[in-house]
Amino acid sequence: MATFVDRVVLQVAGGSGGHGAASIRREKFKPLAGPDGANGGRGGDVILEVNSSTTTLLAYHHRPHQRATGGGFGKGDMRHGARGEDLVLPVPDGTVVLDEDGTVLVDMIGIGTRFVAARGGSGGLGNAALASTQRKAPGFALLGEEGQERDLVLELKTVADVALVGFPSAGKSSLIAAMSAARPKIADYPFTTLVPNLGVVEADQFRYTVADVPGLIPGASQGKGLGLEFLRHIERCHVLVHVLDAAALESDRDPLSDLETIENELAIYADSLDEEAETRVPLMERPTVIVLNKTDLPDGTEMADMVRERLADRDVPVLDVSAISHKGLRELSFVLGELVDQARAALPEPEPAPIVLTPKAVDDKGFRVVTEQYDGGTAFRVQGDKPERWVRQTDFTNDEAVGYLADRLAKLGVEDQLYKAGAVPGSTVLIGPGDDAVVFDWEPTMVGGAELLLGRRGTDKRLEDTHRPTRDEKRADQRARTEARMNRIAAMDAERRSGHWADPASDDEAR
Numbered sequence: 001m002a003t004f005v006d007r008v009v010l011q012v013a014g015g016s017g018g019h020g021a022a023s024i025r026r027e028k029f030k031p032l033a034g035p036d037g038a039n040g041g042r043g044g045d046v047i048l049e050v051n052s053s054t055t056t057l058l059a060y061h062h063r064p065h066q067r068a069t070g071g072g073f074g075k076g077d078m079r080h081g082a083r084g085e086d087l088v089l090p091v092p093d094g095t096v097v098l099d100e101d102g103t104v105l106v107d108m109i110g111i112g113t114r115f116v117a118a119r120g121g122s123g124g125l126g127n128a129a130l131a132s133t134q135r136k137a138p139g140f141a142l143l144g145e146e147g148q149e150r151d152l153v154l155e156l157k158t159v160a161d162v163a164l165v166g167f168p169s170a171g172k173s174s175l176i177a178a179m180s181a182a183r184p185k186i187a188d189y190p191f192t193t194l195v196p197n198l199g200v201v202e203a204d205q206f207r208y209t210v211a212d213v214p215g216l217i218p219g220a221s222q223g224k225g226l227g228l229e230f231l232r233h234i235e236r237c238h239v240l241v242h243v244l245d246a247a248a249l250e251s252d253r254d255p256l257s258d259l260e261t262i263e264n265e266l267a268i269y270a271d272s273l274d275e276e277a278e279t280r281v282p283l284m285e286r287p288t289v290i291v292l293n294k295t296d297l298p299d300g301t302e303m304a305d306m307v308r309e310r311l312a313d314r315d316v317p318v319l320d321v322s323a324i325s326h327k328g329l330r331e332l333s334f335v336l337g338e339l340v341d342q343a344r345a346a347l348p349e350p351e352p353a354p355i356v357l358t359p360k361a362v363d364d365k366g367f368r369v370v371t372e373q374y375d376g377g378t379a380f381r382v383q384g385d386k387p388e389r390w391v392r393q394t395d396f397t398n399d400e401a402v403g404y405l406a407d408r409l410a411k412l413g414v415e416d417q418l419y420k421a422g423a424v425p426g427s428t429v430l431i432g433p434g435d436d437a438v439v440f441d442w443e444p445t446m447v448g449g450a451e452l453l454l455g456r457r458g459t460d461k462r463l464e465d466t467h468r469p470t471r472d473e474k475r476a477d478q479r480a481r482t483e484a485r486m487n488r489i490a491a492m493d494a495e496r497r498s499g500h501w502a503d504p505a506s507d508d509e510a511r
């Protein structure tokens with residue numbers, strides 16, 4: 001079943017990153033021989049790619065959800081997770097990609113043009129990569145991130161190469177069914193077709209698309225029948241085919257008057273078109289083919305013989321065909337193919353539209369702190385790619401992992417910004433967008449140095465303290481913290497210089 005589609009909403013999701021592993025190498029006589037948990041693999045990207053043999057978006061109408069493969073989990077013994085495979089989706093040349101708000105993201109022009117529709121999530125670091133001299137055997141690893149998910153609108157402006165027009169029941173859908181793999185609904189009552197059908201016709205190596213439109217009747221241009229709505233599909237195609245019913249049962253109809261009626265409606269419609277449409281070949285001057293259908297029936301052949309001469313004056317190809325017996329269809333496919341080929345060759349080179357990059361709402365620091373109302377009080381929301389990613393990478397059931405998150409945030413300067421924004425111990429801090437944010441009760445002590453970590457693996461002492469400090473304690477604590485931070489910075493510098501500090505942010509560079 002193929003339905004006419006020139007616009008499709010595609011839900012794309014990058015593969016999720018594999019989780020890092022927390023594992024300890026065991027050797028004979030040395031049961032705790034150091035961390036050997038490897039990193040998870042990065043998830044695959046969903047990529048749109050212009051492909052010369054793709055002419056329609058139909059495939060995505062039938063399968064609108066597209067997800068790339070996830071990355072493999074890291075394992076012990078330094079076995080890294082496999083990278084997820086990219087999912088490459090072929091799209092026709094000229095496909096326009098918009099976001100949900102209708103903003104054009106990219107105009108895909110030229111065979112091979114690629115657009116990353118959804119990025120895969122990065123893999124989590126394993127505990128081996130997280131080890132440092134202060135944290136020799138981390139009892140945690142980072143989680144892989146979810147892949148990017150979004151809804152994209154794909155639009156294809158070159159709709160169909162050929163449009164079939166005619167009275168209801170003339171056999172337009174039957175012709176599409178006979179000439180292509182499309183299977184539109186066919187029946188002997190008028191207005192069987194309610195939305196256009198599209199089929200791909202192959203004439204030797206040459207491929208083109210054929211669309212029908214719901215049957216036209218006198219007054220269609222004024223909205224009678226299914227009216228004007230679908231004439232815009234005709235308006236954009238290269239070649240018009242008038243499908244005439246040579247065996248119509250109604251006594252007041254014959255192929256010649258049917259043709260005049262349809263042409264009249266098209267002319268009125270063409271007059272109503274705006275300037276922009278006029279940059280194409282005017283509708284009434286477009287290459288046209290006339291087919292006399294249903295000539296498998298005796299009535300049909302007879303009628304065709306009667307009108308053929310009168311139609312000859314028009315200087316357009318006139319063909320006897322039958323959608324039922326397939327008579328004349330091969331010839332028709334070649335005649336149409338040639339006209340489409342000529343029309344395509346005469347098209348001006350399309351001008352590439354500029355690619356619009358969505359600006360990021362973060363400052364140079366990579367994050368910002370904004371205040372907002374939350375649960376009746378003031379909350380501080382941290383916005384920025386890095387902190388939001390770090391939160392997603394954190395296994396909140398593992399205190400040591402949470403402590404590591406706190407360290408990363410402090411190192412980025414989030415703590416200082418929170419102070420500046422007026423946060424006090426106990427303030428509500430949100431990290432992440434909207435309702436997806438992770439909510440913290442901010443305890444600045446939580447943002448201490450790694451050197452305070454002396455607990456069991458998988459725990460972080462800073463998180464176990466439920467006692468609320470007095471003012472003096474807080475002051476002492478603040479001093480200790482400042483000192484600890486200075487020491488930590490000095491230690492980190494020394495580590496970095498000696499070259500074996502696993503920088504918490506190093507995975508950013510690895511992306």
Ligand SMILES: Nc1nc2c(ncn2[C@@H]2O[C@H](COP(=O)(O)OP(=O)(O)OP(=O)(O)O)[C@@H](O)[C@H]2O)c(=O)[nH]1
Nearest residue numbers: 168169170171172173174187188191192193215323
């Ligand atoms: N004998 C014969 N019948 C045909 C032929 N083509 C179509 N028909 C019949 O004509 C009727 C209408 O065919 P459709 O293909 O649905 O016509 P349509 O032009 O798409 O009609 P609408 O969608 O209503 O505008 C059906 O009963 C078909 O079986 C033909 O070549 N020969």
Ligand SMILES: [Mg+2]
Nearest residue numbers: 172173192193
């Ligand atoms: Mg039809």
